Amino acid sequence: xxxxxxxxxxxxxxxxxxxxxxxxxxxxxxxxxxxxxxxxxxxxxxxxxxxxxxxxxxxxxxxxxxxxxxxxxxxxxxxxxxxxxxxxxxxxxxxxxxxxxxxxxxxxxxxxxxxxxxxxxxxxxxxxxxxxxxxxxxxxxxxxxxxxxxxxxxxxxxxxxxxxxxxxxxxxxxxxxxxxxxxxxxxxxxxxxxxxxxxxxxxxxxxxxxxxxxxxxxxxxxxxxxxxxxxxxxxxxxxxxxxxxxxx
Numbered sequence: 001x002x003x004x005x006x007x008x009x010x011x012x013x014x015x016x017x018x019x020x021x022x023x024x025x026x027x028x029x030x031x032x033x034x035x036x037x038x039x040x041x042x043x044x045x046x047x048x049x050x051x052x053x054x055x056x057x058x059x060x061x062x063x064x065x066x067x068x069x070x071x072x073x074x075x076x077x078x079x080x081x082x083x084x085x086x087x088x089x090x091x092x093x094x095x096x097x098x099x100x101x102x103x104x105x106x107x108x109x110x111x112x113x114x115x116x117x118x119x120x121x122x123x124x125x126x127x128x129x130x131x132x133x134x135x136x137x138x139x140x141x142x143x144x145x146x147x148x149x150x151x152x153x154x155x156x157x158x159x160x161x162x163x164x165x166x167x168x169x170x171x172x173x174x175x176x177x178x179x180x181x182x183x184x185x186x187x188x189x190x191x192x193x194x195x196x197x198x199x200x201x202x203x204x205x206x207x208x209x210x211x212x213x214x215x216x217x218x219x220x221x222x223x224x225x226x227x228x229x230x231x232x233x234x235x236x237x238x239x240x241x242x243x244x245x246x247x248x
Contacts, residue, residue, distance in 0.1 A: 023056030092130030157238030
């Protein structure tokens with residue numbers, strides 16, 4: 001396990017294990033400890049070093065796939081991984097997942113290759129019908145323009161609410177993914193996230209709940225906007241946050 005946004009750690013791992021690293025598996029935008037973003041050039045570095053070392057670059061796009069763009073984070077950042085895995089939206093909210101990648105890798109799977117892969121929910125007709133409908137909706141509307149506008153409005157309002165309350169908050173956002181960390185320092189990886197004030201977040205969570213806004217009850221959960229959220233919803237959230245932060 002290596003820290004995110006740390007090229008030196010990756011170089012050291014390859015140097016310590018010459019010819020033994022099969023691949024790097026990474027969330028291009030980690031969403032399991034809040035949300036922190038790849039620093040400029042970091043994903044490009046991972047692509048370059050894995051190619052140079054003969055290792056695979058594998059993107060876990062279970063959260064980011066079809067959320068940050070129709071082509072996921074790899075489209076957003078212009079990086080082509082060797083393999084990608086997806087979930088959640090692939091089934092329109094129903095249980096299903098998918099993975100794919102370069103033909104020479106996928107040809108290792110049966111019936112062409114020797115690797116057998118199957119699953120109880122693989123190809124479930126109900127989940128695939130729901131997922132296809134969701135993907136068609138995303139493809140035929142200006143979904144990502146709307147999500148970006150909603151995310152930008154929420155980010156601006158939340159940052160202003162924190163400034164007005166004089167409370168140190170790092171509001172990380174990309175597209176419709178976001179997280180507010182109660183810390184004065186930037187959050188680039190898990191170690192940074194662990195420095196946040198979780199006791200203050202707990203008070204904030206209950207203050208927001210009391211104002212009709214139900215956030216995830218952990219500092220380390222990602223927040224997501226959807227096309228169902230209206231500008232009124234965002235304004236209500238910002239007003240609640242301004243009030244809740246002043247109360248802290």
